[in-house]
Amino acid sequence: MPENCDFKRSPCPIANVLDLIGDRWSLVILRDLFLGKRRYGDFTRSPEKIPTNLLAERLKRLQREGLIDKVAYQQQPPRYEYHLTAKGRDTRPILEAMARWGNRYIPGTFVPPDDFWQQPDPTGGEG
């Protein structure tokens, strides 16, 4: 057992994933990153209309937990882009499983096209 075994609720992997990204917004942000969105404004313009304080907080948490990287794309004024790390990219099976279930059981939800998840990472952001 490593030192970082201070589980919030239990050693169950599902409960722990929920404590990390099991809220109303984190997976929506990850979805947007898979779609190729990178900047703060991109996320705010998504149809779900995330409140800006929550966006800022969630981006901080995702970064702190190593699912995304924050990389500067200009200096004056300092501006940043957000990129998925390998850890973040590996949430794809979770998003895919959710999308499939949603498509099957929630009528009217859009079916992601085949290239939905194929997001290249041109700047190669890796933690």
Added chain:
Amino acid sequence: MPENCDFKRSPCPIANVLDLIGDRWSLVILRDLFLGKRRYGDFTRSPEKIPTNLLAERLKRLQREGLIDKVAYQQQPPRYEYHLTAKGRDTRPILEAMARWGNRYIPGTFVPPDDFWQQPDPTGGEG
């Protein structure tokens, strides 16, 4: 487009799944059902220690949304068991994907044994 297109946030299947079961407790309850737990007391005794008012509310929602059935197992006093429906059982890929990600990235989480998800439904609860 069917009539029931009053999406909470957007037509995205992921956002809609989150609005349905994307909270701290719903997937923990579904996990327990996959583990074979059926009664109110079973759920309260899980290591995550769900508050009882939230358990009651989540069971109601899962039932209302057709993921679980509530079936009487005695009359005096009336007592019920909760069972996964096909719709509920089909959340398994979501739980499996979460468990896999958790096992890979959250050290110390237990690895579900091969028979973890193999839960037979002896009473055959179907909505």
Added chain:
DNA sequence: TGTTGTTACTTTAAAAAATAAAGTAACTGG
């Protein structure tokens, strides 16, 4: 030089949800 606009946040106040704890109803078993 002043005004408007953009980007990326932070702050504030109100509403909603989660939590902990106690309470209730209908029994069972001794």
Added chain:
DNA sequence: CCAGTTACTTTATTTTTTAAAGTAACAACA
């Protein structure tokens, strides 16, 4: 009769979410 169990409901407090406004640093234009 009394303690215990099951399946909840109710209440009060804390935390989180939400909506909205505010801020800082610039750029573009007139």
